[in-house]
Amino acid sequence: MKLVVYPAVEPARLSRIEDAAGAMVVANVEDESAAVEAIRGADAFFGKLTPAMLTAAQKLRWVQSPTASLEHYVFPELVSHPCTLTNMRGLFSDVIADHVLGYILCFARNLHMYLRQQIARRWEPIGGEQARTSFAAGPGVVSAMDRAHMHLSDGTVGIVGLGAIGAEVAKRAKAFGMRVLAVDPLRTDKPETVDALWQLNQLPQLLGQSDFVVIAAPHTPQTSGMFDRRVIQQMKQTGYLINIGRGVIVKLDDLCGALSAGEIAGAALDVFEQEPLPEDHPLWNFENVVITPHVAACSVHIAERHLEVLLTNIRRFVNREPLANVVSKENWF
Numbered sequence: 001m002k003l004v005v006y007p008a009v010e011p012a013r014l015s016r017i018e019d020a021a022g023a024m025v026v027a028n029v030e031d032e033s034a035a036v037e038a039i040r041g042a043d044a045f046f047g048k049l050t051p052a053m054l055t056a057a058q059k060l061r062w063v064q065s066p067t068a069s070l071e072h073y074v075f076p077e078l079v080s081h082p083c084t085l086t087n088m089r090g091l092f093s094d095v096i097a098d099h100v101l102g103y104i105l106c107f108a109r110n111l112h113m114y115l116r117q118q119i120a121r122r123w124e125p126i127g128g129e130q131a132r133t134s135f136a137a138g139p140g141v142v143s144a145m146d147r148a149h150m151h152l153s154d155g156t157v158g159i160v161g162l163g164a165i166g167a168e169v170a171k172r173a174k175a176f177g178m179r180v181l182a183v184d185p186l187r188t189d190k191p192e193t194v195d196a197l198w199q200l201n202q203l204p205q206l207l208g209q210s211d212f213v214v215i216a217a218p219h220t221p222q223t224s225g226m227f228d229r230r231v232i233q234q235m236k237q238t239g240y241l242i243n244i245g246r247g248v249i250v251k252l253d254d255l256c257g258a259l260s261a262g263e264i265a266g267a268a269l270d271v272f273e274q275e276p277l278p279e280d281h282p283l284w285n286f287e288n289v290v291i292t293p294h295v296a297a298c299s300v301h302i303a304e305r306h307l308e309v310l311l312t313n314i315r316r317f318v319n320r321e322p323l324a325n326v327v328s329k330e331n332w333f
Contacts, residue, residue, distance in 0.1 A: 003044040006035040020314040070332040071219040079329040092297040097168035099296035103268035108150035153177030158210030161217030207234040218333040219246035229254035247271035270296040
């Protein structure tokens with residue numbers, strides 16, 4: 001058997017790949033023309049597969065994508081090819097969920113506003129200084145300052161896509177005592193951390209009940225442009241939209257329109273239709289928007305997890321065991 005790796009990996013990683021491959025030959029290839037030649041007799045492939053390489057392949061049975069997302073990876077010939085495709089899903093679930101909870105805490109406690117005020121050296125409690133309860137009187141009544149800061153256990157999180165990332169968001173939200181709703185087109189088993197799991201046709205119900213709507217769905221032909229103005233308008237006016245799924249799921253012009261009209265309370269995004277987000281894009285101008293530059297998956301643990309998925313699947317392939325992370329090529333996940 002033969003495994004082709006393209007682009008070539010560094011010596012340390014190659015050594016571990018070769019150990020996992022055992023008797024299987026590993027070709028660590030530097031350029032595409034060499035990869036086209038190497039893949040002719042290959043059984044397995046890891047890296048960036050091109051149409052020319054797939055055309056040359058004569059006995060390819062397994063392709064391991066180096067990424068979790070597949071919208072940029074699949075092409076018609078690969079979809080129709082009989083090989084099994086696996087991806088890297090599951091590497092980032094806890095890391096991205098942490099990022100989501102950071103957004104939620106930010107909005108719940110107005111941290112995005114206080115950071116701006118700190119830069120301006122301005123002491124100004126949201127709700128107004130005049131609403132502050134004096135030490136003499138004590139907190140006998142609910143003030144405007146109290147109402148301007150959310151008590152998290154009073155809130156509801158709605159998760160669009162209850163895969164690995166969505167499930168980790170649910171776990172963290174439930175730890176804060178929040179109510180958790182979710183919609184998913186495929187999943188039917190409801191985790192203990194989710195109060196209600198619905199089919200996708202109940203998305204309007206989720207939007208109308210959620211204080212925070214978290215998009216944790218993949219980019220597929222069905223989700224592209226899914227959150228347009230009509231869908232955003234189904235959210236609570238006091239709700240916040242969070243996107244850590246894929247940028248193309250949210251139409252940014254429609255989101256800006258909804259924000260300008262006060263149809264939702266704010267948004268936090270780590271992914272965008274166009275990246276980098278142009279410096280003249282109107283989204284930068286909203287004080288109730290938090291923008292992070294596609295960093296939700298950053299962690300010192302990801303590289304080792306990535307390699308372990310690859311090594312595990314190499315061992316399974318060699319031993320003719322079921323592969324992990326098999327995807328539907330037609331659906332891109």
